[in-house]
Amino acid sequence: MLELRNITAGYDTGTVLRDVTLTVPDNATVALLGPNGAGKTTLLRVASGMIKPYSGQILIDGVDVTGDPAFKISRKGIIHVPEGRGIFPSLSVTDNILLQCPPGDFKKGFKTATTTFPRLGERARQIARTMSGGEQQMLALSHAYVSNPHVVLLDEVSMGLAPKIVEEIFEYLTDLGKQGVAQLLVEQYVGQALKMADYVYILDRGRISFAGEPGEISEETIMNSYLGSLAS
Amino acid sequence: MNQFLNYMVPGVADGSVYALAAIGLVLTYKTSGVFNFAHGALAATGAYVFYEGYVEQGWKWPFAFLVSLLVVGVLGGLILERLATLLASAPTVTTVVATVGLLVLLQSLMTAIYGASDKKSGDFLPTNGPRVGDVTISYGEMMITGFCLGAALALFAFFGRTRMGRAMTAVVDDPNLLALQKSNPAVVRRLSWVLGSCFATISGMLLAPKLGVSVGVLVLIVIAAYGAAAVGLFENLPLTVAGAFFIGILVNYLPSQTQKTQSLFLQSMPRNVPFIVLLLVFLFVPARMLTERGVRNARRFKPPKAFSLPVTAAGLAALLGLMIAVPHVVAETDVTVYSAFVAYAIIFMSLGMLVWMSGQISLCHLGFAAIGATVSGKLMTLGFFGWLPLVGDKTVSWPVAVIIGGLVAIPFGAIVAIPAIRLAGIYVAIATFGFGILLQQAFYLAPVMFDGASLVQHPRPGEEFSVGATSKRFEPVEGTSAGLFGIDFSNEKNYYYLALSVLVVMAAIVLLVQRSRLGALLRAMADSGVALEAHGANTNVMRIIVFCLSAFMAGVGGGVLAGVTQSASGNPGGTFDYTVSLIFVAVLGFCGRRPILSPILAAFAFQVIKIYPPFDDPTMIKYRGVMFGALAIFVAVAPALNLNTLLGTRGKERALDAEGGGGGSSVRDRLDVTPVRPVTIRTVEEPVLLGSKGSGA
Numbered sequence: 001m002l003e004l005r006n007i008t009a010g011y012d013t014g015t016v017l018r019d020v021t022l023t024v025p026d027n028a029t030v031a032l033l034g035p036n037g038a039g040k041t042t043l044l045r046v047a048s049g050m051i052k053p054y055s056g057q058i059l060i061d062g063v064d065v066t067g068d069p070a071f072k073i074s075r076k077g078i079i080h081v082p083e084g085r086g087i088f089p090s091l092s093v094t095d096n097i098l099l100q101c102p103p104g105d106f107k108k109g110f111k112t113a114t115t116t117f118p119r120l121g122e123r124a125r126q127i128a129r130t131m132s133g134g135e136q137q138m139l140a141l142s143h144a145y146v147s148n149p150h151v152v153l154l155d156e157v158s159m160g161l162a163p164k165i166v167e168e169i170f171e172y173l174t175d176l177g178k179q180g181v182a183q184l185l186v187e188q189y190v191g192q193a194l195k196m197a198d199y200v201y202i203l204d205r206g207r208i209s210f211a212g213e214p215g216e217i218s219e220e221t222i223m224n225s226y227l228g229s230l231a232s
Numbered sequence: 233m234n235q236f237l238n239y240m241v242p243g244v245a246d247g248s249v250y251a252l253a254a255i256g257l258v259l260t261y262k263t264s265g266v267f268n269f270a271h272g273a274l275a276a277t278g279a280y281v282f283y284e285g286y287v288e289q290g291w292k293w294p295f296a297f298l299v300s301l302l303v304v305g306v307l308g309g310l311i312l313e314r315l316a317t318l319l320a321s322a323p324t325v326t327t328v329v330a331t332v333g334l335l336v337l338l339q340s341l342m343t344a345i346y347g348a349s350d351k352k353s354g355d356f357l358p359t360n361g362p363r364v365g366d367v368t369i370s371y372g373e374m375m376i377t378g379f380c381l382g383a384a385l386a387l388f389a390f391f392g393r394t395r396m397g398r399a400m401t402a403v404v405d406d407p408n409l410l411a412l413q414k415s416n417p418a419v420v421r422r423l424s425w426v427l428g429s430c431f432a433t434i435s436g437m438l439l440a441p442k443l444g445v446s447v448g449v450l451v452l453i454v455i456a457a458y459g460a461a462a463v464g465l466f467e468n469l470p471l472t473v474a475g476a477f478f479i480g481i482l483v484n485y486l487p488s489q490t491q492k493t494q495s496l497f498l499q500s501m502p503r504n505v506p507f508i509v510l511l512l513v514f515l516f517v518p519a520r521m522l523t524e525r526g527v528r529n530a531r532r533f534k535p536p537k538a539f540s541l542p543v544t545a546a547g548l549a550a551l552l553g554l555m556i557a558v559p560h561v562v563a564e565t566d567v568t569v570y571s572a573f574v575a576y577a578i579i580f581m582s583l584g585m586l587v588w589m590s591g592q593i594s595l596c597h598l599g600f601a602a603i604g605a606t607v608s609g610k611l612m613t614l615g616f617f618g619w620l621p622l623v624g625d626k627t628v629s630w631p632v633a634v635i636i637g638g639l640v641a642i643p644f645g646a647i648v649a650i651p652a653i654r655l656a657g658i659y660v661a662i663a664t665f666g667f668g669i670l671l672q673q674a675f676y677l678a679p680v681m682f683d684g685a686s687l688v689q690h691p692r693p694g695e696e697f698s699v700g701a702t703s704k705r706f707e708p709v710e711g712t713s714a715g716l717f718g719i720d721f722s723n724e725k726n727y728y729y730l731a732l733s734v735l736v737v738m739a740a741i742v743l744l745v746q747r748s749r750l751g752a753l754l755r756a757m758a759d760s761g762v763a764l765e766a767h768g769a770n771t772n773v774m775r776i777i778v779f780c781l782s783a784f785m786a787g788v789g790g791g792v793l794a795g796v797t798q799s800a801s802g803n804p805g806g807t808f809d810y811t812v813s814l815i816f817v818a819v820l821g822f823c824g825r826r827p828i829l830s831p832i833l834a835a836f837a838f839q840v841i842k843i844y845p846p847f848d849d850p851t852m853i854k855y856r857g858v859m860f861g862a863l864a865i866f867v868a869v870a871p872a873l874n875l876n877t878l879l880g881t882r883g884k885e886r887a888l889d890a891e892g893g894g895g896g897s898s899v900r901d902r903l904d905v906t907p908v909r910p911v912t913i914r915t916v917e918e919p920v921l922l923g924s925k926g927s928g929a
């Protein structure tokens with residue numbers, strides 16, 4: 001279980017998150033929605049230790065890990081697939097997968113990755129930079145499969161991809177959920193996210209404006225809330 | 233065959249040492265994106281520390297070797313890693329200034345402690361060994377070759393087979409992502425810097441018995457590694473090693489051929505093989521194969537605060553007034569120092585224009601100055617190849633000669649600009665570095681330039697001169713140079729004003745360029761060359777123009793400078809030595825970014841400050857370069873030393889709140905000033921694009 005308690009955080013340019021509390025229970029899929037600039041990416045960065053919150057706590061299974069650097073938090077099983085392409089462009093596919101695997105666990109990891117994404121097996125020697133956008137996203141996503149995660153944080157993994165590939169990716173994510181991996185999902189495809197999620201949080205200008213189950217809120221309401229936040 | 237073997241054996245031994253140095257260089261560049269110009273200086277420092285232990289302290293060589301490895305290799309590597317991390321998001325020019333600053337610092341430090349003459353480290357490895365035909369292959373050479381090859385192979389295996397090896401490449405691509413994948417980026421970087429500096433240190437120590445311990449020689453030799461690294465395109469380690477052997481063998485074999493010729497130029501060739509290889513790679517390898525590492529994250533320079541036109545004008549007028557007053561204020565005997573100061577200010581100004589306006593850097597500016605000085609000097613006195621440029625019975629007058637001197641520097645500027653057209657910033661810096669050294673080694677001594685160790689006469693207007701016999705001309709020449717308005721320029725004050733008027737003209741050129749369309753385009757190019765090209769501007773032509781203009785100004789500055797002493801010498805370590813170009817970059821690095829004021833400040837720091845207490849103290853003068861280097865490094869990393877962290881995170885938040893006016897509403901205010909981006913909300917069925925934040929208001 002991943003808990004974020006009363007997180008206030010931001011960058012040199014200003015505070016972005018104010019007093020945000022969010023929980024990702026074991027085996028659950030949590031959707032984090034909100035308009036652009038709401039602070040979704042920032043919240044994931046806090047959760048994975050990429051930036052340190054000004055105040056508040058991060059707990060993994062009840063253990064306080066606030067202030068730990070990213071590489072330590074990732075060793076505790078919190079896997080963050082970042083916004084954009086989460087790959088090393090100048091390394092080959094194989095080497096990318098190698099770095100995603102826990103140290104000393106490469107053979108098994110490579111097999112998991114290539115059975116999940118056969119495309120990666122075909123292109124094992126290719127330099128990641130030269131692959132198509134969808135293939136790159138699959139490579140980034142394979143991190144969630146090979147590293148025996150506890151909780152996966154996914155930041156708009158569907159960004160910029162054709163609808164068909166997006167559907168494919170959502171299938172992979174549903175699969176992952178079935179394997180019992182908890183997910184924190186940031187998505188633009190609101191409808192899809194609601195379908196997959198057990199819980200929904202809506203973040204609006206750095207604060208949680210809704211927390212509940214998908215049944216309690218409709219896609220339309222969410223869209224309107226996006227618009228509302230723009231108008232104000 | 234036997235004869236070739238004669239050169240082959242030491243060639244392979246040298247090549248393996250170059251390979252070691254080059255691997256260290258490529259390794260650190262690959263993993264940090266920071267090209268370490270101080271790599272050779274590090275090798276020299278390693279050799280000095282070894283010399284101190286082995287010769288001065290009388291330790292056993294393995295112990296001295298180990299101490300040097302720990303002090304320079306390991307400790308130095310850790311320090312460099314800190315430096316590189318602080319430079320991680322700096323623009324390329326800043327990383328060049330910082331590492332060149334380090335080079336200047338180490339070089340001056342070693343010279344200050346151990347003197348300029350070289351020391352003998354003694355042959356600590358065995359020199360005897362088996363004979364093949366009439367060639368002795370010494371055990372020492374075998375050990376060196378074996379060791380270096382072993383180290384290279386171990387490194388390949390490490391890169392190809394281990395997770396850490398992959399992480400070393402990955403860390404340049406995206407250190408944050410690496411941290412998300414369970415590796416600590418700081419550890420990866422530290423390891424690569426420690427390895428890289430250990431390799432440099434070892435190469436310095438292994439070269440010491442053959443070359444002697446001398447900072448100049450070692451820095452130059454290790455630069456052979458640049459050539460090797462260029463063969464490997466600064467990335468491929470096996471190719472780098474191959475390049476190193478190729479250079480090592482060529483450097484040993486060529487002298488046997490070139491000794492047969494009379495030409496000084498050809499005789500200097502073997503030493504220049506690395507630079508020629510380097511320049512050939514830069515000229516002919518497709519640009520896409522030479523991409524800069526780590527620039528993706530670079531932050532931009534903030535332009536200096538702009539003052540309004542009246543304030544700028546008043547400031548410049550005050551500055552001019554001050555400089556006019558100088559000869560009447562300072563001691564009579566110091567005026568010469570100030571004349572040189574004005575000449576240096578011209579050269580600094582040309583360099584500043586290049587760096588600040590176009591975001592390019594040149595590490596060979598004193599080379600352009602040397603061209604200007606020799607050409608203008610010869611025009612006024614001896615002429616070229618026995619040809620006397622007499623018009624009537626008068627020689628070319630001073631202003632014309634100085635301008636022609638500047639003009640002759642232009643084609644050289646254009647040549648140097650060729651890599652600039654094709655390649656990313658860091659490679660331009662490397663190319664100019666190589667060009668500066670090549671120019672000095674191959675051409676300074678040639679009759680067209682300084683002609684051996686003799687001085688080029690550079691009379692002031694209306695002064696008498698006498699040129700002794702030279703290699704191309706047997707009878708001495710005497711005469712009087714053309715006068716200028718009948719002014720007596722043997723009076724120091726008058727020459728000062730002559731120099732000052734040239735400086736004013738140059739400043740006017742800089743201001744004109746800055747305000748012109750070219751200036752605006754150059755600034756845009758420094759920001760984003762690609763975007764500018766998309767708008768149809770020809771950035772190649774602009775790069776050449778600015779390089780040529782800068783070379784012209786530096787050439788004129790060189791002429792004015794030579795006029796101060798009325799002669800110029802191209803001796804190593806002299807006024808026009810390539811190291812002075814490096815010191816220039818370091819000094820300019822800490823003098824701000826204002827086009828007129830900063831070069832003048834830099835020239836002041838470089839030339840004038842040393843005559844006043846407390847800076848006139850011999851110790852101060854001795855350690856001058858150390859201070860310049862340290863200041864350059866400090867200024868380069870200062871933006872990354874986040875002074876806010878002293879406040880603590882809570883303090884930082886409070887400071888930000890205070891800025892925003894405090895209270896809850898300020899949060900919204902701040903969020904609303906974030907860059908306007910279109911808001912996309914998509915459903916799988918139909919993407920909808922809703923307006924932007926701006927239009928919603």
Ligand SMILES: Nc1ncnc2c1ncn2[C@@H]1O[C@H](COP(=O)(O)OP(=O)(O)OP(=O)(O)O)[C@@H](O)[C@H]1O
Pocket residue numbers: 011012013016034035036037038039040041042043903906907
């Ligand atoms: N590295 C950064 N440095 C400074 N400010 C940042 C940085 N990253 C994001 N911000 C700012 O923080 C705010 C929240 O950004 P964030 O990326 O968390 O939004 P988001 O909800 O993920 O938006 P989107 O849906 O567009 O991805 C924005 O105003 C953004 O400009």
Ligand SMILES: [Mg+2]
Pocket residue numbers: 040041042083155
């Ligand atoms: Mg985001």
